[in-house]
Amino acid sequence: MKRAYNFNAGPSALPLPVLQRAQEELLNFQNTGMSVMELSHRSKEYDEVHNKAKQLLRKLMNIPDTHDILFLQGGASLQFSMVPMNLLHEGKVANYVLTGAWSEKALKEAKKIGETHVAASSKEANYTHIPALEHIQLSERTAYLHITSNNTIFGTQWHEFPDLPVDLIADMSSDILSREVDVKKFALIYAGAQKNLGPSGVTVVIIRKDLLENIPDHLPTMLNYNTYSSSNSLYNTPPTFAIYMLSLVLEWVDEQGGISIIEKRNKEKADILYRCIDESKGFYSPHAEKGSRSFMNVTFTLPNDELTKTFLAEAKERGFVGLAGHRSVGGCRASIYNAVPLEACEALADFMREFQQRFI
Structure with a gap:
C-alpha cells in the first residue's frame, strides 16, 4: 500500500512501525483475548501500559524526580484554563508572551481567571519572529511566565528559552519530544499528543511537584492537578487507547x-x-x-x-x-x-x- 506524504499540522503522521504494531495487537493484546480499548483501566495489563508510558517519557526527556507526569484529556485548550485556575493565585499576575494564535487563546482564558500582563509580543509584526529575550518585561507580583514553544500557524519557534527568576510554563504541544529540552528550567510543560506524541485524545502535563502544594482547594475535582497526581492519572477512566499509542511512539523514539x-x-x-x-x-x-x-x-x-x-x-x-x-x-x-x-x-x-x- 502506498502511503501518503503526510504534512498535516495535527492530527499528524504517526511512525509506520507504531501503526503496524498497533494493528498486530488490536484484537488480542498480550493474549488477553481483548483489544487495549476493551481492557479495564484497573487491570494489570493496562496498568503496565500506563506506567510504561510514564517511565519512557521520563527517560527520554530526562524528567527529574522533582517533576510529576500527568495524563489528562481536553487538549492544550483545556490547559489554557487549568494553568491559571491552579497557579494564578490571588494578588499575583500571570505573564504571557504572545507569539501566535495559541498564545493569544491561552491569554484569553487566563483573563477570565485573574490579572494578566503581556510581557512581550510580536503581534505587530504579524508574528514573524520570537521576541528577543531582553524585550521580555515582567510585571510586578508575577505568578508565572507562559510561552508557546512552537507556533504551528506562523512557523516560528523558541530556540532559546527565558532564564528569569519566575516559574516558566510552556505549551509544547507542537514540538515536545522533537529536541532536547532541559525540563528543570520549567515549572510546568503541557502538550496535546497529536503532533509528536501519538494520536489525539491524551494531554501530557509535566509539573514541578512543589506547585501542587499551593493549589486552591475549591477547584472542581477534574480541574485540579492534584487529582491526577494523587491517583497516577487514574481517578477516572483515562484515554486508554491514546496512552497505549503514546507508549508505542515513545518506544519507537527510544529505538531510534x-x-x-x-x-x-x-x-x-x-x-x-x-x-x-x-x-x-x-x-x-x-x-x-x-x-x-x-x-x-x-x-x-x-x-x-x-x-x-x-x-x-x-x-x-x-x-x-x-x-x-x-x-x-x-x-x-x-x-x-x-x-x-x-x-x-x-x-x-x-x-x-x-x-x-x-x-x-
Missing part, C-alpha cells in the same frame, strides 16, 4: 536512539525545505524570520493566490497531503513532525523546484 537523534533528523528535514525556499529567489517566501524559524512547521507563500491554488492542487495529485496554510494566514505549510520521514521532505523539495521551473 533517543531525542538527540530525532532532533538531528528534524533539523536535516527542515534544512532541506528552507534551503529550497531560500534558493527560489523569492518565488517561495518564508513567513518566519531566519532566527525564529520552526523545525516543525515550515510556512511559506507563493507570488499570488492563483499560483498557490495550482501548487496545492498539483501537490495533492502527487500524494502530498496537508500543505495548505492555516485559514487565518493562507499560503502553504509543511508540518514535519518526528514521524515525517526525510524522504518525504526531499520529495516535496523536488516538487517545489519543479513547480517553480514551470511557473517562473
